[in-house]
Amino acid sequence: MATRYAQIIVDVPTMQTNRPYTYALPADLQGQVQPGMRVIVPFGHRQVMGFVVALTDKSDVAAEELKEVTTSLDLEPVLSPELVQLSAELAEDIFAFRITILQSMLPNSLKADYQQRLKLEKADLSDDIRVEYLEGQQERDVKLSKFTPKQWRQLKQLAAEGWLSIEPIIANRGRIKKQRAYQLSADSEFLEEAAGQLRANAKQQKHLLDFILENQGQTFTKKELQEMADFSTATLQAGVKKGWLQATDVELLRRPAGTAIESGQQWHQLNPEQEAAYEAVIGAAHAQTYQPFLLEGITGSGKTEVYLQAAAEVLKSGKTVLFLVPEIALTPQMLERVRARFGNKTAVLHSGLSEGERYDEWRRTERGDVQVVVGARSAVFAPLTNLGLIIVDEEHETSYQQADNPRYNARDVALWRAAYHDIPVILGSATPSLESRSRAQKGVYQHLMLTKRAGGAELPKVEIVDMKESMADQPDTNFSTSLRNKIQARLDRKEQMVLLLNRRGYSSFVMCRDCGFVPRDPNCNLAMTLHMDTHTLKCHYCGYQEPIPQICPACGSKRIRYYGTGTQKAEAELMDLFPSARVIRIDQDTTRKKGSLAKALQRFGQGEADILLGTQMVAKGLDFPDVTLVGVLNADTSLGLPDFHAAERTFQLLTQVAGRAGRHEAKGEVVIQTFNPEHYAITYAQKHDYEGFYRQEMAIRHAGQYPPYFYTVQIQMSAPEENQVALQAAQVGRWLKKRIPNNVIQLGPSPQPIAKLKNRYYFQILLKLKDDHEMDGFLHELADRAQKAKNGLQLNVIRNPLSFM
Ligand code: ADP
């Protein structure tokens, strides 16, 4: 049956275009175009790109209004039916434009490519396409202009018959590099006969023939052959002449810079807890059932070992594995471990790659050349088809949620994909998010626990230093006596240490220097944000405000200070105190350049520095055996976050960073400097007591009606003028108030914590809901109206935001 119409999501991001438009397929594209391909279509007076999401036999558009697809950009779908379906459901769920999601699923170079082609739209769209064909042993490039869809079909037919080769994704012809390769003969009779005829002194040729006999029919690049067996070009050429091997070209895929690849790193015998976790996961994999697991295990308990062994088992059944890690900062070491186990079967996808590398890794995955994909957030859309297991390491990390549109959460997308494929998904963490932990409590996720450090190492001793006392004695230093002594001892013993500058948070909250008191608003119990211009403190959830106190309401002290930054000062101070110490600094400024983070970590790993000093980045998955001291200079900044997650983030950070110390033989120590030594986030971190923290924090969330007891939706509004956005936000607030049911709580509108960004002013409304989707109808209507209004207001609806900016 002919499929004459295509449903297309056009590249015009509006709420209206979230639904597909129907286009007619010209006769020569029928049977050619499939869902998941990109096409060019007329839209208004322009030509735009679009994604085919379905084919139909009926048109819902009157014949005279129906337009035709102009041309196809792809010969094969670039998106699988799974990803096409995911884009529809995700767009609905996160209030995003479907086209933006579809674009996010592809490497950038595909996007850039079609834009270039659109520039040529008046000319022939296919002018830049080259096809190459083989005549016997010879290769020639042919440049074809005036390329019609009909010719495509003929060419494809010829390619199928082996007459010529065309790149499957023609749009990327320019990005693909070729490399000389040789296909070894598979004719053993012929080869053995040749071996019999060799002269005794033809050692090189005998060497080559032996190699070919052992690897019959395989293709190797020239480089590989030379690395493996050191064949000279002359020997290879002689072999070609004799018909032992054939010269050919293969697509050269750039390998992301980094570590050498060696397969077969040592496997550990799993301990009983690891074994139980492994068995549970593998059980679900073999039963082919969707099952999320929360793998809760203290740092160093061997979670990664469980991931890797479960992955290996799944690979054995011929299925593929998706392995998500929180951010690029974590990838170098994790990546090394995965690559060491799975070698060339691994692809890497993260934003630190060059566009070319990204495209190549994506392509290797899409072609089915790899079985394991490791990557950060966006890798959740990896084009793996035969998925058997998904792993989300450090599932609590906020970097899984994209900070701008489309604001998807990779952890949730991972769950969706696991359900689609009927497979297990492991969410792993030492400090699970409260959401995930409470789901495990309810049995929605299966709870797996690793309670001991795998290698037998002990958890480090944690000392809390009260900075109120330290500052009283030595007001001008960020380094307490205790921390200074411990640093000096390490320098003397030539051991390494990690120092954390907790920079998360804003410079804009106040704290009492004498008692650590942070003013909180009476309604939401959140740290209030400082507004110097009006000399007020504001709650950015409900809008409550009060003047900056002159005297601390808790202890009567006059020493109320503004907090947050000052980290640069701390760095300089470190250099002053320990002039001989070799320091490597890691933060966003020093790691902006591609590969610089990996390099810095590598240098530290090789002992080229004594101190690794950095922001949150140093807290995460890094594993340096020689680190025996971890110091947290300022535990309080994240407590001052105007966000109900503040305590959770602080606990997570401190636990993670403490986990960096003494991972191996050498015993570790941790020093946490804080103005709030009694705060439960800090004391539970000191005791390595997740359970205790979880209970107390859950009670607080319950009382405050926060997640996981309620779902949240943030409605973020911005405009270039402050009073303009204030007015419009108030309007939106009234519009919502009239519609929300009794059991939904509406807070705001109020300015956001970062109230001004890039010359736009931000306001927000926060909804708390018992039923996640209760307001979806209204919220979609709201987004729709805001977009049509054309009054300069930008409105985003963010479901379950993980941080408030
Ligand atoms: P996590 O991911 O929970 O932080 P890892 O998997 O990195 O823990 O394990 C911590 C250390 O213990 C690593 O050096 C790892 O090689 C080692 N390890 C893991 N499992 C075992 C085991 N069963 N026996 C011995 N050592 C192990």
Ligand code: ZN
């Ligand atoms: Zn409030």
